[in-house]
Amino acid sequence: MLKVTIKQADSAETWELEGKLSGDWxxxxxxxxxxxxxxxxxxxxxxxxxxxxxxxxGKRLLTEMHGRGVEIKGCGCMTKAVVEEITRxxxxx
Numbered sequence: 001m002l003k004v005t006i007k008q009a010d011s012a013e014t015w016e017l018e019g020k021l022s023g024d025w026x027x028x029x030x031x032x033x034x035x036x037x038x039x040x041x042x043x044x045x046x047x048x049x050x051x052x053x054x055x056x057x058g059k060r061l062l063t064e065m066h067g068r069g070v071e072i073k074g075c076g077c078m079t080k081a082v083v084e085e086i087t088r089x090x091x092x093x
Contacts, residue, residue, distance in 0.1 A: 002028065005049075012043045018050040021058035030061050033070075045071040048079035062086055 002025035005016040021029065036044070046065060048054075054062070063086050066072050072087075074080035 001025070004029070004032065011041060012045055013038055014045045014047055016047045016049040020053040021048075021051055021062075022053055022055035023057075026055070026057040026061050029058075033061075033065060043069070043071065045073060047073045047075065048083070049075050051079050054079070054082055059086070063089060 002017060002019040002021060005018075007014045007016065017029075019025070033044075038044070044065075046062065059082060062072055062082070066086050072083050074083035
């Protein structure tokens with residue numbers, strides 16, 4: 001299961017994720033992201049607030065999102081390591 005809580009601030013939209021980012025849930029998050037309709041100038045942040053597992057497809061999606069300007073934040077050892085891997089990978093390209 002994956003829960004997404006969307007919070008709006010002045011110039012940012014934050015999606016707080018809880019649960020597992022794997023399997024069909026990756027496709028759901030990708031669809032939501034690609035169908036997102038936010039005003040110009042509003043940045044998107046993904047906060048891996050209480051994510052307990054991320055599979056390879058989930059990492060690929062987060063990497064793609066990061067590459068398109070989405071800020072990814074981790075909370076906890078596992079998600080911080082995933083975010084570090086994504087940002088290190090982006091810096092190498």
